[in-house]
Amino acid sequence: MxxxxxxxxxxxxxxxSDARRAVRxxxxxxxxxxxxxxxxxxxxxxxxxxxxxxxYGDYLRCGAIARFSPIxxxxxEQAKAGMPVLGICNGFQVLCETHLLPGxxxxxxxxxxxxxxxxxxxxxxxTVWTADYAGGQEIVVPLKxxxxxxxxxxxxxxxxxxxxxVVVRYLGGNPNGSRRDIAGITNGAGNVVGxxxxxxxxxxxxxxxxxxxxxxxxxxxxxxxxx
Amino acid sequence: MxxxxxxxxxxxxxxxxxxxxxxxxxxxxxEYDRVREILGRRPTGAELxxxxxxxxxxxxxxxxxxxxxxxxxxxxxxxxxxEAMLVGIGEQAGVVDVxxxxxxxxxxxSHNHPSYVEPxxxxxxxxxxxxxxxxxMGARPVAVMDPLRFGAAEHPDTKRVLPGxxxxxxxxxxxxxxxxxxxxxxxxxxxxxxxxxxALCVGVMKHEDIxxxxxxxxxxxxxxxxxxxxxDGIGGASILASETFDAEKPSKRPAVQVGxxxxxxxxxxxxxxxxxxxxxxxxxxxGAAGLSxxxxxLASNGSGGMQVELDTVPLRxxxxxxxxxxxxxxxxxxxxxxxxxxxxxxxxxxxxxxxxATVVGEVTDGDRxxxxxxxxxxVDVDPRTVAHEGPVYERPYARPDWQDALxxxxxxxxxxxxxGEELRAAALALAGSPNQAAKSWITDQxxxxxxxxxxxxQPEDSGMIRxxxxxxxxxxxxxxxxxxxxxxxxYEGARLALAESYRNVAATGARPLAxxxxxxxxxxxxxxxxxxxxxxxxxxxxxxRELGTPVTGGNVSLYNQTGEAAIHPTPVxxxxxxxxxxxxxxxxxxxxxxxxxxxxxxxxxxxGGSAWSQVAHGHLGGRPPRADLERERLLAEILISASRDxxxxxxxxxxxxxxxQALAESCLKGGxxxxxxxxxxxDPFVFLFSESQGRALVAVPRSEEVRFTDMCAARGLPAAxxxxxxxxxLEVQGQFSLPLAELRRHHEGTIPELFG
Numbered sequence: 006m007x008x009x010x011x012x013x014x015x016x017x018x019x020x021x022s023d024a025r026r027a028v029r030x031x032x033x034x035x036x037x038x039x040x041x042x043x044x045x046x047x048x049x050x051x052x053x054x055x056x057x058x059x060x061y062g063d064y065l066r067c068g069a070i071a072r073f074s075p076i077x078x079x080x081x082e083q084a085k086a087g088m089p090v091l092g093i094c095n096g097f098q099v100l101c102e103t104h105l106l107p108g109x110x111x112x113x114x115x116x117x118x119x120x121x122x123x124x125x126x127x128x129x130x131x132t133v134w135t136a137d138y139a140g141g142q143e144i145v146v147p148l149k150x151x152x153x154x155x156x157x158x159x160x161x162x163x164x165x166x167x168x169x170x171v172v173v174r175y176l177g178g179n180p181n182g183s184r185r186d187i188a189g190i191t192n193g194a195g196n197v198v199g200x201x202x203x204x205x206x207x208x209x210x211x212x213x214x215x216x217x218x219x220x221x222x223x224x225x226x227x228x229x230x231x232x
Numbered sequence: 233m234x235x236x237x238x239x240x241x242x243x244x245x246x247x248x249x250x251x252x253x254x255x256x257x258x259x260x261x262x263e264y265d266r267v268r269e270i271l272g273r274r275p276t277g278a279e280l281x282x283x284x285x286x287x288x289x290x291x292x293x294x295x296x297x298x299x300x301x302x303x304x305x306x307x308x309x310x311x312x313x314x315e316a317m318l319v320g321i322g323e324q325a326g327v328v329d330v331x332x333x334x335x336x337x338x339x340x341x342s343h344n345h346p347s348y349v350e351p352x353x354x355x356x357x358x359x360x361x362x363x364x365x366x367x368x369m370g371a372r373p374v375a376v377m378d379p380l381r382f383g384a385a386e387h388p389d390t391k392r393v394l395p396g397x398x399x400x401x402x403x404x405x406x407x408x409x410x411x412x413x414x415x416x417x418x419x420x421x422x423x424x425x426x427x428x429x430x431a432l433c434v435g436v437m438k439h440e441d442i443x444x445x446x447x448x449x450x451x452x453x454x455x456x457x458x459x460x461x462x463x464d465g466i467g468g469a470s471i472l473a474s475e476t477f478d479a480e481k482p483s484k485r486p487a488v489q490v491g492x493x494x495x496x497x498x499x500x501x502x503x504x505x506x507x508x509x510x511x512x513x514x515x516x517x518x519g520a521a522g523l524s525x526x527x528x529x530l531a532s533n534g535s536g537g538m539q540v541e542l543d544t545v546p547l548r549x550x551x552x553x554x555x556x557x558x559x560x561x562x563x564x565x566x567x568x569x570x571x572x573x574x575x576x577x578x579x580x581x582x583x584x585x586x587x588x589a590t591v592v593g594e595v596t597d598g599d600r601x602x603x604x605x606x607x608x609x610x611v612d613v614d615p616r617t618v619a620h621e622g623p624v625y626e627r628p629y630a631r632p633d634w635q636d637a638l639x640x641x642x643x644x645x646x647x648x649x650x651x652g653e654e655l656r657a658a659a660l661a662l663a664g665s666p667n668q669a670a671k672s673w674i675t676d677q678x679x680x681x682x683x684x685x686x687x688x689x690q691p692e693d694s695g696m697i698r699x700x701x702x703x704x705x706x707x708x709x710x711x712x713x714x715x716x717x718x719x720x721x722x723y724e725g726a727r728l729a730l731a732e733s734y735r736n737v738a739a740t741g742a743r744p745l746a747x748x749x750x751x752x753x754x755x756x757x758x759x760x761x762x763x764x765x766x767x768x769x770x771x772x773x774x775x776x777r778e779l780g781t782p783v784t785g786g787n788v789s790l791y792n793q794t795g796e797a798a799i800h801p802t803p804v805x806x807x808x809x810x811x812x813x814x815x816x817x818x819x820x821x822x823x824x825x826x827x828x829x830x831x832x833x834x835x836x837x838x839x840g841g842s843a844w845s846q847v848a849h850g851h852l853g854g855r856p857p858r859a860d861l862e863r864e865r866l867l868a869e870i871l872i873s874a875s876r877d878x879x880x881x882x883x884x885x886x887x888x889x890x891x892x893q894a895l896a897e898s899c900l901k902g903g904x905x906x907x908x909x910x911x912x913x914x915d916p917f918v919f920l921f922s923e924s925q926g927r928a929l930v931a932v933p934r935s936e937e938v939r940f941t942d943m944c945a946a947r948g949l950p951a952a953x954x955x956x957x958x959x960x961x962l963e964v965q966g967q968f969s970l971p972l973a974e975l976r977r978h979h980e981g982t983i984p985e986l987f988g
Contacts, residue, residue: 016586017494019409023684026701057682059407062494118402118677147681151406206681211815212698213681 008229010222011038011050013080013096015071019058020093020205027205028054031222033229043075045083051229052089052133053080055096057149057203067110067152068098077103089133089225090197094150097189097199106190106199107165108157113150114182122214123148123202124176125188129169132195133228137220144173144217146207148180148188153201155183155190165190172198238554239277240608248274257284263623270617278603278610281555282524282618289790291521292622295756296788299766302773303783311780313745319442319784325365325435326784327442328746330810332705335439337369340379340432340711340750340806342789346489347429351396356404356491358431360563363408363496364517367503368566370443371435374683375697376405378415378431379711379750379804383424385666385986390419393427394674395987400491401431402677407493408500411686412678413695416711416804419666422719425794430750430787432806434709436699441507446514447534447569450597454530454540455575456523457582457589458499458565462548465489465522465561495564495587502585503566509581511574518565524558524618526567527593531601531615534569538615540593540603554605569595629762639720641853643839648917655916656968658848659892662921664978665847666986668889670900673983687814691897693736693885694807698814706814710736710807713752714888715800716841717856722764726771726803727859731925732887733807734779738868739883739928741818741875742809747776749786749805754798756790764801765790772803778861781807811875818875820884821902822931822957827881829906829955831891832867832944833927837918843889844921863926870949871928879940882931891954892920892964894929899962900976908955908964916967931957 010033012024025035036050045053060071071077081103084090092100100106113119124145127138138144157165162184165171173189181201189200204218237243244250254264257280267275267283275283289295308314318335319327325339343358359376366373378401383390405412415432447454506512514534516526523545531538542554552560570578575591582589596602601618603611649655662668671691680689687706688696694710712732718725730747737744749772754761776783786806792799811817822829839845840854874880882902886894899906910916932940944951963969 017407017497019407019497019682020684023682026684058409059494059497062407062492064494117399118406118679120676120679120681149406149679149681151403203681206684209684212684212686 008033008226009036009050010225011036011048011053013038013040013053013055013076015040015060015074017058017060017062018056020203021056024054024056024093024205027208027219027222030208031219031226033226038076040074040076043079045079052225055092055099057094057096060095060099068095068102071099072102081105084197087194087196089228091134091221092199093203093205094201097201100197100199105197106192107161108155110152111154111156112152113154118151119180120147120149121180123180125173125202126176128174129172129191132172132191132198134198134221134224135172136228137224143176145215146202146204146218147214148202150181150201153181153183155187157184168193173200238605238608238610240610241276241612244274244276250274252277252280254280254284258288259284263287271613276610278555278558279613281559282528282611285521285524285559286528286618287622291525293788294623295625295627295790296765297624298626299769302769303776306773306777307782308777308780312743313781316745317782317784325369326746326748327369328784328808330705330707332700332703333438334699334705335437335442336434336707336808337366337371338432338434338709338748338806338808339365339785340430340748340804341787342750342752343429343431344426344752344789344792347397348393348427351393352400352403353490355397355400355429357489357563358429359401359404360491360496361519362431362433363410364519364566366433366435367500368515368517369435370441370507371437372504373410373433373435373500374685375413375434375695376410376431377413377695377709377711379713380416381418381420381423381428381715381802383419383427384421385419387424389424391987397429398674398677404491404493406679408497409682411680411682411689413680413686413689413697414710415690417671417674420715420800422715422800426792426799428752428792428802430804432709432711432748434697434707443507443512443515447530447538447595449513449571450595452513452569452571452595453575453591454538454593454595455568455570455578455589456545456565456592457568457587459492459495459562460546460548460588461557461560461565462562463552463556463560466556466559489561489563491563498585498587499564499566502582502587505581506568506578509577511570511578512568513571514569516567518567520561522558522560528601528615528618530567530569532619534595536599536615537596538593538601539596542603542605544590544592546588546590554610627756627762628759629766630759631763632760638853639855643842643845643851643854646845646849646851652967655920656970658844659920659970660978662843662847662889662893663896663975664982666982668843668893669982670980671983672980673988687817688740688819692820693739694742696740696742696811696814696817704813704815706811708737708740708742708809708811711804712736713802713804714841715802716846716852718768718803719800719852720841720854720856722767722801723771724856724859725801726768727775727861728856728925729803729805730772730775730779731859731861731864732885733805734781734864734868735885735928737807737809738871739818739885741816741872742811743872744781744807744809744868746808747781747783747805749783749803751788752792752799752802752804753790754793758798761793761798768801768803772805775861779865816875818880818883820882820898822882822898822904822906823902824881825904825958827931827933827957828937828953829908829957830930830932831927831952831954832870832930832949833863834924834950835914835919835922835927836924838922838924842921842923857923857925860926866947866949867926867928870944870947873943874930874940879936880930880932884929886927886929887923890921890923895962896975896979898929899972900979904957905959905961905963905972906955907958910964911952911954
């Protein structure tokens with residue numbers, strides 16, 4: 006049976022088709038999920054990606070409204086039961102709003118939207134979404150956001166560091182004022198990962214700066230096939 | 233509630249002598265007389281509002297029409313461009329066949345005046361408007377670009393306008409999810425009070441999905457969907473409402489519209505879903521002149537009859553008068569004509585996307601556009617007289633008396649760098665000058681990745697988008713328009729704008745097919761500005777015929793003038809090209825050491841309007857470089873063949889700043905230096921800084937050298953081997969060496985220092 010990875014579309018999701026393409030290139034079957042349909046079981050998805058974009062325009066606070074959609078109830082429930090969930094950019098913001106991940110994303114410290122090819126170090130290569138990387142591996146994937154500054158209180162940050170839950174860290178200059186150069190984190194179980202950079206935009210040499218992002222999707226696929 | 237009695241058609245008939253504020257609404261006396269003559273009575277307030285805005289320069293093209301006709305009359309009748317035309321001028325955007333069953337629509341428009349008043353919203357809603365034009369054709373928007381012109385980079389007001397415009401383009405485009413793949417940023421004091429904010433959008437569809445704006449079929453419903461109608465963007469109508477009918481009303485609302493990109497994103501998805509379900513007969517976006525424009529154009533393009541119940545229009549502000557509702561330019565609204573038995577499904581799709589949709593009227597079998605307010609008729613017009621049969625002017629034009637003196641002021645007299653050290657300093661100054669400096673501080677605020685099909689984006693010569701992942705079919709788009717050249721000679725300037733844009737598309741390996749233009753000029757009431765406009769139209773039409781690339785549509789922006797000071801005439805020309813396989817694209821970067829650098833084309837001593845004359849001397853005079861379109865065509869053939877057959881690894885158009893600037897850009901992009909030799913018989917300064925047209929740099933792998941030079945020789949294109957990609961400096965032998973790190977500091981530091 007092929008592995009089915011769902012990609013949620015909220016009103017205002019933008020990188021949903023890109024995430025589906027990345028899933029396909031990785032070898033899994035992408036499944037388009039609509040935000041109003043909370044029945045994940047019927048869709049038979051093995052994992053879920055929350056894509057980038059500006060859900061509901063992000064006028065209130067990024068991800069603040071999307072978290073109340075029917076599908077997020079189901080995603081939270083399944084994530085707690087161990088289903089792999091990846092939140093990219095706006096998806097990371099939604100994961101923080103639902104408290105599946107700690108902390109929050111704030112306006113970039115320089116106050117501008119930034120789109121650039123970002124160097125990252127994979128700090129934790131043991132999550133469901135990063136197992137295909139080597140610990141400490143350096144990768145380059147696009148970063149594009151206006152509100153990507155990761156913040157949390159010192160105790161939480163220390164906890165994340167202490168438990169090895171910082172998944173990726175910015176290299177070559179902090180692009181948005183994130184605390185401790187944090188670009189992405191995971192939950193304690195390692196099945197939920199959120200990050201601001203866009204691995205789904207680095208899966209083809211033709212359209213991305215590298216193909217370094219593909220590992221996120223192949224990692225999850227391998228775990229799912231193995232289990 | 234309005235305190236004045238409703239100005240119905242009946243009321244207008246009964247009170248023929250009531251004075252109306254036609255002059256305040258921008259109508260001329262003879263225009264107002266003509267409205268009365270058409271109607272056989274005085275217009276109602278609502279009718280006056282419609283005519284005044286639809287007969288404005290912006291909507292009616294009344295001053296430019298007689299010149300724009302040439303684009304149709306002189307359009308090429310054969311060749312790939314002519315054969316590819318599916319929909320031409322007159323629709324919301326032109327449509328071009330790009331093969332494999334795909335069609336591409338693209339258009340550039342201006343949002344100049346609003347962007348000066350309110351840079352963020354002006355620029356943002358400029359994107360919104362052009363995107364809706366593309367959706368209305370049935371296409372999915374796939375990319376945007378922004379040709380921008382600002383006042384002097386160091387001027388304090390530029391620090392207000394530029395960051396606002398850039399944030400607005402980013403804020404709207406990024407949230408809408410369209411990659412921004414190119415455009416231009418040019419500074420010149422002539423744009424100080426009149427910045428140019430043009431926006432281009434490209435859309436893709438299958439041939440069978442092309443939709444035109446027309447309301448056919450008696451009984452079909454008119455559905456207004458998208459944002460609710462508010463009081464923003466009411467120009468003339470607020471004068472009408474506040475000064476004539478109701479002096480008690482609150483103050484005028486903002487004349488610049490406010491954009492909501494999230495609503496626009498929903499509008500895209502909802503419209504395309506309705507198209508694909510075959511639920512739409514005709515569609516029109518609401519832009520300038522709002523409902524007045526949409527209803528009159530839809531009706532006029534169909535059988536002519538339409539009835540609209542204006543009180544069904546969903547409002548943000550319940551105190552709006554019917555005139556204001558007709559005039560409102562609230563953003564993110566569209567109007568569709570839907571068969572009665574498909575209305576429910578149409579509304580369901582709108583509901584799915586949480587888009588407000590309301591049936592506001594229906595198509596009738598008559599030939600009148602009738603609009604009702606609480607059951608009373610307030611508009612009864614022949615829609616063609618509103619939408620298409622407005623006034624047409626033959627404005628007087630005359631070559632300005634200063635033109636001769638300007639052309640006589642030859643840059644040959646200017647002091648030139650005399651030795652290697654001075655050439656080096658001139659090259660550095662050029663690379664770091666605001667116009668030639670890297671624009672990444674600006675373009676990094678735009679998302680170029682979203683949708684995942686961006687193959688090339690700024691600062692490449694053209695932006696390139698993949699449109700079919702299976703076959704690799706793609707399109708390339710570039711925009712250019714050098715106002716300095718056009719000031720020296722508007723006829724030649726327009727031809728040069730096309731030449732450069734055409735060359736930029738070919739440099740990436742795509743075959744140029746079609747043109748869109750945004751003609752930015754001063755006041756049509758000034759004979760000198762009108763002469764510039766007439767000359768530029770003539771030049772562009774001639775050049776399009778010679779290159780076989782028809783104009784598919786575009787936009788005219790006049791009155792870019794503060795007092796007596798008009799902007800440089802600035803015809804911005806966008807060229808669309810097609811490439812069979814985007815994997816074959818040619819980027820601009822020198823990537824591999826050992827590749828040979830060739831200069832294609834002829835270098836003459838041409839410095840009129842050049843970047844060097846501006847940077848070194850603040851000079852503008854003489855004649856612009858000569859446009860040789862036969863040469864451009866040949867150069868393009870060579871660049872396309874070289875791309876297709878894998879003969880070149882990089883190509884970069886030579887334009888502003890000449891060879892030295894092009895070399896600097898290709899070196900910096902690839903992080904590789906080059907060793908360059910001045911060709912025999914050429915003065916080093918002329919070789920490095922002249923802006924002769926029809927030239928490009930290419931990097932040729934040694935294994936391909938013979939094949940490439942044989943091809944150039946066989947087709948008669950001069951190709952001079954000028955050096956090799958090597959090292960970490962741009963070195964011109966016997967003259968100077970510029971380490972890339974130093975060059976990069978100059979090139980990339982300028983814009984962040986000014987605006988960061």
